[in-house]
Amino acid sequence: MTRATTVRAVLAAAVLLVSVLITLTMSPRLGLDLQGGTRMVLQAKDSATAKADRESTDRTLEVLRRRIDSLGVAEPTLTRSGEDRIIVELPDVQDPRKAAEVIGRTAQLSFHAVRGPGTEQERGKAAGLTLPDEEGRLLALGQARLTGAGVKDAGASFDAQQGAGWTVDLDFHKEAGRDWTRLTGEAACHPAQDERRRVAIVLDDRVISSPQVAPSVGCNVGLPSGSTQITGSFGADEARDLALLIKGGALPLPVEIVEQRTVGPTLGAAAIDASARAALIGAATTALFITFVYRLFGALAATALAAYGVISYAALVALGVTLTLPGLAGFVLAIGMAVDANVLVFERAREEYAQRSGRSLRSAMTAGFRNAWSAVADSNVTTLIAAGLLFFLGSGPVKGFGVTLAIGVLASMFSALVIARALTEIASRSRFVGDYRGVNGIARPGRVRTWLARRDPQLFRSPRRWLLISTVLIAVAGLGIVVRGVDLGVEFTGGRLVEYSTSRPVDVETARTVLAGAGFGDAEVTTAGAGDLSVRTGDLDNHEEHALRAALAEAGGDTTKVRDELIGPSLGDELRRNALIALAVAVLVQLAYLAVRFRWTFALASVAALVHDVILLVGAFAWLGRTVDGIFLAALLTVIGYSVNDSVVVFDRVRELWAKARRESVTTIANRAVLQTVPRTVNTGMGALFILAALAVLGGDSLEDFALALLIGICVGTYSSVLTAVPVALTLEKRAKTPPPARKRASGRTSGAGAKRRDPLDNGARV
Numbered sequence: 001m002t003r004a005t006t007v008r009a010v011l012a013a014a015v016l017l018v019s020v021l022i023t024l025t026m027s028p029r030l031g032l033d034l035q036g037g038t039r040m041v042l043q044a045k046d047s048a049t050a051k052a053d054r055e056s057t058d059r060t061l062e063v064l065r066r067r068i069d070s071l072g073v074a075e076p077t078l079t080r081s082g083e084d085r086i087i088v089e090l091p092d093v094q095d096p097r098k099a100a101e102v103i104g105r106t107a108q109l110s111f112h113a114v115r116g117p118g119t120e121q122e123r124g125k126a127a128g129l130t131l132p133d134e135e136g137r138l139l140a141l142g143q144a145r146l147t148g149a150g151v152k153d154a155g156a157s158f159d160a161q162q163g164a165g166w167t168v169d170l171d172f173h174k175e176a177g178r179d180w181t182r183l184t185g186e187a188a189c190h191p192a193q194d195e196r197r198r199v200a201i202v203l204d205d206r207v208i209s210s211p212q213v214a215p216s217v218g219c220n221v222g223l224p225s226g227s228t229q230i231t232g233s234f235g236a237d238e239a240r241d242l243a244l245l246i247k248g249g250a251l252p253l254p255v256e257i258v259e260q261r262t263v264g265p266t267l268g269a270a271a272i273d274a275s276a277r278a279a280l281i282g283a284a285t286t287a288l289f290i291t292f293v294y295r296l297f298g299a300l301a302a303t304a305l306a307a308y309g310v311i312s313y314a315a316l317v318a319l320g321v322t323l324t325l326p327g328l329a330g331f332v333l334a335i336g337m338a339v340d341a342n343v344l345v346f347e348r349a350r351e352e353y354a355q356r357s358g359r360s361l362r363s364a365m366t367a368g369f370r371n372a373w374s375a376v377a378d379s380n381v382t383t384l385i386a387a388g389l390l391f392f393l394g395s396g397p398v399k400g401f402g403v404t405l406a407i408g409v410l411a412s413m414f415s416a417l418v419i420a421r422a423l424t425e426i427a428s429r430s431r432f433v434g435d436y437r438g439v440n441g442i443a444r445p446g447r448v449r450t451w452l453a454r455r456d457p458q459l460f461r462s463p464r465r466w467l468l469i470s471t472v473l474i475a476v477a478g479l480g481i482v483v484r485g486v487d488l489g490v491e492f493t494g495g496r497l498v499e500y501s502t503s504r505p506v507d508v509e510t511a512r513t514v515l516a517g518a519g520f521g522d523a524e525v526t527t528a529g530a531g532d533l534s535v536r537t538g539d540l541d542n543h544e545e546h547a548l549r550a551a552l553a554e555a556g557g558d559t560t561k562v563r564d565e566l567i568g569p570s571l572g573d574e575l576r577r578n579a580l581i582a583l584a585v586a587v588l589v590q591l592a593y594l595a596v597r598f599r600w601t602f603a604l605a606s607v608a609a610l611v612h613d614v615i616l617l618v619g620a621f622a623w624l625g626r627t628v629d630g631i632f633l634a635a636l637l638t639v640i641g642y643s644v645n646d647s648v649v650v651f652d653r654v655r656e657l658w659a660k661a662r663r664e665s666v667t668t669i670a671n672r673a674v675l676q677t678v679p680r681t682v683n684t685g686m687g688a689l690f691i692l693a694a695l696a697v698l699g700g701d702s703l704e705d706f707a708l709a710l711l712i713g714i715c716v717g718t719y720s721s722v723l724t725a726v727p728v729a730l731t732l733e734k735r736a737k738t739p740p741p742a743r744k745r746a747s748g749r750t751s752g753a754g755a756k757r758r759d760p761l762d763n764g765a766r767v
Contacts, residue, residue, distance in 0.1 A: 008422035015414070016307055019314035026317045031324035031400060033263045034272055037091040038564075040100070041259035041571070044084040050252050052084040059252045061086050086255070094561065096262060097542040109148030111180070112141040113187060114198040114210065131202065133210045134233065141200050145183045150176025156239035159231075166239035168230040185222030187213045201230055208242065258571040262564035274698055275328045282694035283309065283335050286687045290339055293683055294346050295441030296433060300423040301342040301416075308338045308415035315407050326634055326706065327400035334408025339687035340379065341416035344372040344649070347680045349442050350449065361434040361442060365424055368442075369417070375652040376413070378597055379645040383409050385589055386641030390634055393582035401634045448679045460671050463727035470612055470724045477619020484622045489629030490565050492579065494572030496540040499563040500533045500549065502556025508533070510555055518551035532562055540566070579633050583614065586640050594644070598651055601736050605729035606647040609720040613643045616716045617709060631706050639713030642688075646681060646721030651729070653677050655741050662740040666733050670726050678722075685718050 032039050044052040044060055061078055064086065068076045077089040090096070118130035118138035129141040153171040172180055183199060190196040192215050200210040209230040217223060234242070287302035294301065312331065316323060323331075349368025353361070387409065390402025427433050433440045445453070460466075490497040506514075511525045511533055524536040533556075535548065545564070553559040567575070587607055594603035617636060621628055653673040658666065689711065696707035 002425075005422055005425045008418050009426070012307070012419040012422050015311060016419075019311045022314040022318050023310060028313075028317050029320055029322050030272075031322045031327070032089055032091065032261070033325045034323065034328070035091055036094070036263050036269075037089065038093040038096040039090075039259075039261045040088040040096070040257055041081070042086040042088060042255040043258045043568075043571075044086065044253040044255050047253055052253050054080075054083050056252045057084050057086065060255065063251050064088065064255075085258075094262060094264060095546075096260060096564075097546060100257060100260070100542050109151065110144035110202050111146040111183060112144055112200045112202060113183060114195050114200050115140040115142050116195050129202070129205070131200075131205065131207050133200070133207045139195065139198075139200060139207065139210065141202070144202075146176055146179045150179065152176075154243040156234075156236070156243045158236075159229075165231075166234040166236055168234070168239055168243045170228050170230065172228075180228065181222035183222070184213050184217060185220045188217040188222065189219035203242070256568070257566070258568035260564070260566035262561065264560065264562045272328070275325070275695075275703065278691075278694040278698040278703075279331070279335065281698065282691035285690040285694070286335065286339060289686055289690060290342070290683070293441070293446070296427060296439050297346060297424050297441045300427060301339070301346075301420050303423060304342070304415045304420035305335065305338055307419050308411050309335065311414065312408050312411035315411060316404065319407075321403050321407070322400055323404070324400040325703070326398065326631055327404040330401045330404035330634075330638075331408060334405060334412060335691055338408070338412030338415060340645070340684045341372070341376045341413060342420055343680050343683045343687070344375055344379075345369050345416070345420075346442060347446075347449075347677075347683075348372045350445055351676065353443055354445050360428075361440060362425070362428040364442060365428050369421055371656075375649045376417070378648040378652060380409050380413055382590060382593065382644040382648060383641040385593065386586065386637045389582055389586050389589070390637050393578055393585065398630045398634045405638065446679055448682055449676075452675045452678060456675070458671060459674060459723075460667050460726060460730060463667075463730045466723045466727040467731070470720070470727075474612060474615050474619075477616045477622075480619040480623040484625065486618060486622050487625060487627050488576070489627045489632075490536065490567050490572070491629045492572055492576040494567050494569035495536060495538045496545065496567075497534065497536045497563075497565045498545060498548070498561060500535065500552055500556075501560045501562050502533065502552065503558040504556050506533060506552070506556040511535075511552060514551050514555045515548065518547065520548055520551070523548070539569070575630065579630075582633065582637065586637055587611065590640065590644050594648070597648075598655065599736075599738060599741070601729050601732040601738070602647075602651040602654070604732060605725045606644055606651065606721075608728045609647055609717075609725035610640055610643050612720050612724050613639055613713060613716050617713050620712050621709065626705055626708070632709055635706050635709035635713065638710060639717055642714055643717035643721060646717055647725045649680060650674060650677050650721055650726060654726075654729075659741045666740075667730055670730060674722055674726060681718055681722070685714060688714055 042064075044057045046052050050056045057080055061080055065076075065078050068078065068088070068090070075091055077087075079087050081087050112129065116139075118140035120130075120138070130138055131141060133139050150173050151170050152173045155169050157167055157169055159165065159167050187197050187199050192212070197212050198210045199213065200207050202208070211231055213223075230242070283305065287299075287305060290301055290305075291298040312334065316331070321327070345365075345368045347368075348371045349364045352367040352371070353364040384406055387402045387406035390405065391399050428440070434443075508525050508527060512523070515521070515523045515525065515535070520535075520537065522537060526534045526536075533552070535552075537548075540548070549559050549561060587610060590610060591603055591607045594606050598606075614636060617639060618628065621632065626632075650673060653676055654666075654670050657673050657676075658664075658669045661669065692707050692711045692714070695703050696711060
């Protein structure tokens with residue numbers, strides 16, 4: 001065993017050992033869509049005294065953290081997103097009404113002197129406030145003399161001795177206590193029962209209490225204790241909520257809920273089970289397929305595939321990545337993509353073995369890894385670009401999908417180039433494996449390659465024929481977009497989408513009639529699988545949603561909320577704009593990368609195929625009436641990476657063959673390159689299709705559209721990378737004046753400066 005093989009084997013064993021330890025000792029961090037709970041996105045707004053910048057938003061976040069901790073929610077998560085947004089995740093919170101009320105209130109507490117009875121005409125004047133008291137009578141109030149920032153502590157208590165019922169006790173800081181003494185001393189200068197002897201306590205422009213100063217308090221003396229008690233017609237819950245708001249402090253900035261998602265725990269558990277089944281069945285089917293095609297070496301690649309699963313899962317756990325439902329789908333999808341590098345290597349090894357008679361299996365495998373490296377690197381870089389765009393331009397679960405996909409790509413490269421290579425190099429040293437072609441799977445060319453070599457079809461004798469077919473497909477897709485329209489999800493349009501599970505079956509028409517009678521005539525009701533109902537409305541707050549659920553319960557009995565998504569109109573516009581920006585950036589970045597790595601004609605052809613795939617996928621969803629949302633965007637950007645991946649493999653071979661035969665026509669070169677890469681394209685596509693078919697069938701309703709989009713996208717991308725990208729490149733090459741690519745210097749046996757590296761398996765002997 002060579003030194004390089006030993007290093008790879010030791011490295012693979014060490015990484016696997018660490019990964020197994022992490023898997024056994026650490027638990028994954030599940031997102032709310034898998035464990036159940038509520039996720040809110042809060043938008044901070046400018047106030048009269050503060051601007052919604054990074055610093056003030058951080059202060060607002062800390063106040064919210066204290067409030068949520070007081071709610072008793074287990075392991076809440078609060079993070080700032082950008083300059084002025086706060087993401088709040090509340091595990092196991094299924095009814096977010098109370099949390100939204102406590103979180104969203106600004107709690108601007110202030111203490112005012114009462115100037116006397118108020119009138120409607122005085123409302124809105126700059127001199128002070130005119131607000132109704134607890135009994136609805138208008139009071140004219142002076143300017144705020146004291147704010148909630150001066151409150152040191154607040155607590156609810158039941159006053160049984162004085163008969164005041166539930167009260168809220170306040171303790172002031174030192175300076176605020178002196179202000180309180182002056183305020184109550186001035187009020188005590190007025191006669192008993194005079195309105196001006198009252199002190200108004202205002203919370204969010206509402207008088208919550210306006211007590212009279214006790215007769216025992218002298219004029220300009222005030223309450224010396226520096227403490228007070230808010231009395232009123234409080235119930236126990238009202239007193240506790242008020243104390244919580246005051247103790248939590250006033251928000252430096254007002255906040256608005258622009259996004260809210262609630263997922264029931266049963267839906268999350270079902271999604272985990274469905275995805276696990278899809279992963280096991282899809283991975284097993286892929287392993288069987290690659291073993292059938294490449295025999296022993298295919299089985300070794302399947303072993304490396306299992307190692308990839310352990311390594312990528314351990315990386316997700318160790319990095320603390322929140323595993324969401326789309327992220328779980330990305331983890332499963334990357335299993336199929338992990339086969340790609342192995343297939344590239346094995347196909348190149350088959351070519352080397354067939355082209356050079358007498359070559360050993362070991363040297364053929366070494367040449368296969370060396371020659372496939374360029375295509376493996378370029379194809380994985382394009383996928384990483386797509387994953388990066390998902391992370392930086394996506395939101396919520398889409399970001400998680402991007403992170404998972406990126407980790408999966410890196411882990412798949414390690415499994416293919418280190419683990420699989422170490423295993424195949426060890427196996428190729430065996431005389432038994434090398435002598436029996438039916439065992440190793442590399443010494444035979446394969447059925448697809450043999451059939452193509454025998455038929456030798458001239459695919460690009462008339463490139464315009466393929467361009468005409470692609471144009472017709474684009475026209476059909478565009479017609480679907482225009483005629484049927486694109487059904488944008490709530491995420492892009494704003495509004496609310498809620499799924500309910502009822503104990504008694506309720507058909508759609510009955511549900512529409514019931515909701516219309518309850519005042520929700522604009523609600524769109526559809527089925528959501530397994531007999532559940534999906535209700536989509538415009539602007540709907542949490543209290544209205546509670547009323548809507550109660551109306552459904554009259555017809556369906558016990559009604560449980562399975563999923564709830566609320567997107568504000570401003571956020572919907574922003575997400576829709578960001579989706580278009582993400583697509584534009586994806587096209588430009590891929591174009592720039594391909595232009596650097598390849599000829600400009602190849603780069604433009606790849607991007608043309610990419611745009612072709614995007615239009616066809618959106619058009620297919622328009623014809624099928626499927627929803628286009630953030631998860632679809634994740635699938636679309638993944639398809640872009642996959643499409644460019646296929647194009648890169650084809651053009652990498654065109655570049656290699658053209659450099660060796662510079663005088664041949666580019667049409668002949670392109671035809672030969674496509675025929676040589678078709679076995680890789682077919683085998684890689686089959687590996688991915690097994691995984692996606694398992695996700696579509698077993699992944700449940702949550703992953704059905706995601707898997708369908710990827711199934712369509714991979715089929716379309718496989719077609720376009722050969723029959724759209726290559727014809728476009730040939731058409732552009734007829735007008736281009738760029739010379740053919742230069743041939744790479746072959747490895748030789750020179751020595752000294754500029755010496756070329758010799759094949760490590762070549763001992764230098766010649767006959």
